[in-house]
Amino acid sequence: AKDRGLGLIEVFDDAASSRSLDRLGLRSDLLGALEGDQFAVHYQPICDLGSGQVVAFEALLRWTHPQRGPVPPDVFIPLAEETGAIVPIGHWVLEQSCRELARWGAMGAKRIRVNVNLSPVQLQQPHLARELLDIVQRSGVDPGDVCLEVTEHSYLREDVTESAAVLRTAGLHFALDDFGTSYSSLNYLKWFPIDLLKVDQSFVGGVAASDTDRGIVRAVLAIADSLRLGVVAEGVETEEQRAALLALGCPLGQGNLLSPPLTPDAAAELLAGDRHS
Numbered sequence: 001a002k003d004r005g006l007g008l009i010e011v012f013d014d015a016a017s018s019r020s021l022d023r024l025g026l027r028s029d030l031l032g033a034l035e036g037d038q039f040a041v042h043y044q045p046i047c048d049l050g051s052g053q054v055v056a057f058e059a060l061l062r063w064t065h066p067q068r069g070p071v072p073p074d075v076f077i078p079l080a081e082e083t084g085a086i087v088p089i090g091h092w093v094l095e096q097s098c099r100e101l102a103r104w105g106a107m108g109a110k111r112i113r114v115n116v117n118l119s120p121v122q123l124q125q126p127h128l129a130r131e132l133l134d135i136v137q138r139s140g141v142d143p144g145d146v147c148l149e150v151t152e153h154s155y156l157r158e159d160v161t162e163s164a165a166v167l168r169t170a171g172l173h174f175a176l177d178d179f180g181t182s183y184s185s186l187n188y189l190k191w192f193p194i195d196l197l198k199v200d201q202s203f204v205g206g207v208a209a210s211d212t213d214r215g216i217v218r219a220v221l222a223i224a225d226s227l228r229l230g231v232v233a234e235g236v237e238t239e240e241q242r243a244a245l246l247a248l249g250c251p252l253g254q255g256n257l258l259s260p261p262l263t264p265d266a267a268a269e270l271l272a273g274d275r276h277s
């Protein structure tokens with residue numbers, strides 16, 4: 001195991017050597033992907049679990065490699081973080097997301113939010129707050145309709161809370177992603193301006209069948225309630241999970257049962273339909 005700094009660990013061994021070569025190829029291809037128009041942003045609905053109404057969309061980046069076809073974000077996001085390419089790429093995702101949000105507003109759709117993932121590497125950039133605010137302000141959307149999703153990392157400390165505070169003061173919201181999967185989750189709530197918890201899909205998966213998972217989800221809901229935070233259950237895949245979440249009092253969900261991530265046009269179509277129903 002080789003420490004790449006920033007707490008990012010890369011493992012090299014013989015069995016993985018061809019995969020490592022693959023990753024090296026992908027890493028350099030990633031640099032041209034933005035100019036090459038190979039990225040797209042898809043939008044997954046976050047819905048009221050009771051009524052099914054869409055309240056927000058999460059922006060999820062898609063990369064279609066010219067030779068290899070679709071590459072999963074779990075593969076290319078870590079590479080983009082290692083090279084720093086995640087900084088311009090992340091700016092681009094926010095720009096696209098704000099553009100779509102403005103378009104949904106212009107359609108006369110009901111007011112919704114857009115959630116955009118923010119890499120911990122982005123959070124360490126000195127001028128992050130200014131740059132993100134420029135993008136949001138240029139787009140003309142209400143900053144209060146933009147939510148940045150962050151994950152806990154031990155190397156993120158007080159230095160980043162300053163950018164977060166600036167963004168929060170400007171009206172942007174923050175969600176704590178994959179909540180419950182990291183040892184520092186609770187500690188994070190003390191010094192990062194979080195508005196929303198996203199219950200990790202590893203707990204949601206067992207919410208109907210496992211007493212442990214149900215107990216954990218119940219505890220997350222209690223934390224959210226006492227800190228006055230919103231909650232979204234991630235990875236809702238079955239009707240049983242939806243019913244169990246509703247019974248526990250979880251208001252919002254995201255997952256393939258409700259809708260997979262959609263192309264921008266399909267997202268707009270869904271909103272147009274929602275308006276007439």
Ligand code: C2E
Pocket residue numbers: 044059060061072073074077086090093117118119149177178201234235236237254255256257260261
């Ligand atoms: P995430 O932020 O936790 O996003 C949720 C992931 O769960 C997405 O995977 C989504 O497609 C998937 N998902 C949604 N519903 C279901 C379901 O019912 N069942 C299951 N099993 N999965 C579901 P995706 O799109 O492959 O993205 C993976 C991760 O890549 C994201 O996890 C996020 O950490 C990262 N990512 C994606 N787009 C961006 C981006 O623009 N910027 C950054 N920094 N990271 C991104």
Ligand code: CA
Pocket residue numbers: 058117149177
């Ligand atoms: Ca997310």
Ligand code: CA
Pocket residue numbers: 177178198200234
């Ligand atoms: Ca998540």
Ligand code: CA
Pocket residue numbers: 178
């Ligand atoms: Ca995740």
